[in-house]
Amino acid sequence: MTQTTARPILWIVIPCYNEEQVLPLTAPMFLNKLHTLAEKGKISENSRVLFVNDGSKDKTWEIIRGLAQQDGHYLGICQSRNRGHQNAVLAGLMEARDKCDITISIDCDGQDDLDAMDEMVEEYWRGSEIVYGVRSKRDTDTFFKRFTAESFYKLMRTLGAETVYNHADYRLVSSRVLNHFADFEEVNIFLRGMFPLVGFKSSTVSYERAERLAGKSHYPLRKMLALAFNGITSLSVKPISMITGAGIVFSLIGLIIAVWAVVEAILGNTVAGWASTLCVICLLGGIQLISLGVIGQYVGKTYLEAKRRPRYIISERTWEENKRHWIEENKDCRMNEQEQ
Numbered sequence: 001m002t003q004t005t006a007r008p009i010l011w012i013v014i015p016c017y018n019e020e021q022v023l024p025l026t027a028p029m030f031l032n033k034l035h036t037l038a039e040k041g042k043i044s045e046n047s048r049v050l051f052v053n054d055g056s057k058d059k060t061w062e063i064i065r066g067l068a069q070q071d072g073h074y075l076g077i078c079q080s081r082n083r084g085h086q087n088a089v090l091a092g093l094m095e096a097r098d099k100c101d102i103t104i105s106i107d108c109d110g111q112d113d114l115d116a117m118d119e120m121v122e123e124y125w126r127g128s129e130i131v132y133g134v135r136s137k138r139d140t141d142t143f144f145k146r147f148t149a150e151s152f153y154k155l156m157r158t159l160g161a162e163t164v165y166n167h168a169d170y171r172l173v174s175s176r177v178l179n180h181f182a183d184f185e186e187v188n189i190f191l192r193g194m195f196p197l198v199g200f201k202s203s204t205v206s207y208e209r210a211e212r213l214a215g216k217s218h219y220p221l222r223k224m225l226a227l228a229f230n231g232i233t234s235l236s237v238k239p240i241s242m243i244t245g246a247g248i249v250f251s252l253i254g255l256i257i258a259v260w261a262v263v264e265a266i267l268g269n270t271v272a273g274w275a276s277t278l279c280v281i282c283l284l285g286g287i288q289l290i291s292l293g294v295i296g297q298y299v300g301k302t303y304l305e306a307k308r309r310p311r312y313i314i315s316e317r318t319w320e321e322n323k324r325h326w327i328e329e330n331k332d333c334r335m336n337e338q339e340q
Contacts, residue, residue, distance in 0.1 A: 008101035008124070010037065010047040012117075013092035015085055016064070017054040019108045023063050026110045027051075031073055033114045042121045047100070050075045051108075052092040055082030061316075068318035078316040086189050089169055091312035097178035104172045106133075112170045116207040120172040129177045129200035133170030136206040162196040164204065171195065187311055243291045 012030055016023060030049045037043045053061045053076060064076035077095055079088065089105050096103050102124055106112050112133065120131040169191055173181075181198050196202070 007038075007041060007044040008121075009099070010034070010043040010121070011096040011100040011103050012047075012049045013052065013089065013096055013103050013105045014050065014108050015052045015054055015088035015092065015105075016056060016060050016108045017082065017085070017088070018056045018058045019060050020056075020058040020063060022109055023051075023060060026108055027063075027067055027074070029110065029114060030106075031071065033117055034073060037117065037121060040118075042118070042125070043102075048073055048075050050077070050092050050096055052076075052088045052095075053078040054085070054088035055079050065318055074318075076318040077314050080313040080315040083312055085169075086191055087312045089191060090189060091314060093173065093178055094182065094312075095314070097175050097182070100175060102172055102174050103178065104170075106170050107168075111209050113207040113210070116170070116205050117172075119205040123203045123205060124172055124174065126203075127201055128172075128203040129174040130195055130198075130202040131172040132164045132167045132202065132204045134164060134204045134206050135166045135168075135209050137208060163193045164196065167192055167204070170207075174200075176200070185308075187309060189311065239294050243294060246287065247291070 012034065014030065027049070034043070034047050034049060038045050038047060051064045051067075051074070053064055055078075061076070061078050064074070064078075067074040068076050077091065079091060083091075093103055093105065102121075104117055104120060106114075116133055120133070123131045173195065177195070177198055177200055180200075181195065184194060184197075
């Protein structure tokens with residue numbers, strides 16, 4: 001959908017996993033931002049806040065259901081099981097694309113600056129179909145996290161994957177982009193690298209990230225590394241090219257060493273060299289195992305893609321539940337009227 005003079009309908013898409021501590025704090029903040037944008041005439045009054053429960057094990061879904069009953073601006077969908085942050089965001093975006101003009105995806109923890117939404121909507125009015133939220137600095141991160149995160153974006157660029165530096169999943173996307181994005185059917189998804197592939201006019205908005213309001217992060221180092229590796233292998237085949245190049249280099253080195261060994265044997269200068277031999281074997285063996293591991297990752301991804309399993313399954317929707325309650329209530333009323 002292209003921009004018109006009519007105020008666009010905005011859906012804020014928020015993935016949630018075990019967020020019972022922070023959700024009661026941030027939910028009113030999201031709703032207040034929605035009302036503020038509507039009062040300024042930037043978005044429609046029919047805009048909504050959509051929570052995506054990613055198979056939480058705590059009371060997150062109960063809280064979402066309660067919010068939806070209290071205020072019609074709150075909506076919620078529940079996945080049948082935990083499928084990961086990226087799939088949760090995707091589920092929310094695909095659910096919203098036919099019901100709104102623009103979406104803004106954001107985490108539930110309150111770390112992302114909500115005021116950046118004002119600038120995102122302004123950029124949309126200026127013609128941008130995708131607006132990326134980019135962190136201006138990382139003062140709240142530890143040195144290790146800051147170093148690894150910045151190194152990851154640089155590595156992605158080196159490997160040929162098109163990503164926006166210091167951008168996570170805080171972004172505005174128009175429904176027109178989402179309709180085209182739906183044509184991307186791969187199972188292994190890395191959203192921050194996939195949206196640039198869609199094209200269309202895009203821009204960035206800088207913001208500062210705060211500390212988490214409550215609860216603890218659900219992205220420890222292990223998950224961050226897994227996400228990074230998944231992003232690299234999902235968007236680029238350059239690691240395989242690098243393995244091929246390394247194989248050629250070491251083969252040439254091995255050929256030179258073999259010629260040297262033959263010459264030394266002919267000249268009778270051979271000596272016991274178990275230490276050097278052991279080092280070479282260990283080095284080459286390690287390189288071979290790493291290479292096989294990387295190639296195995298690509299083979300595994302091909303295997304999963306061939307299965308074409310669904311990327312998400314929505315088991316419940318709050319508006320369907322409310323509709324069901326309305327039908328039951330009206331049914332009871334009709335039965336009472338018939339009895340009378």
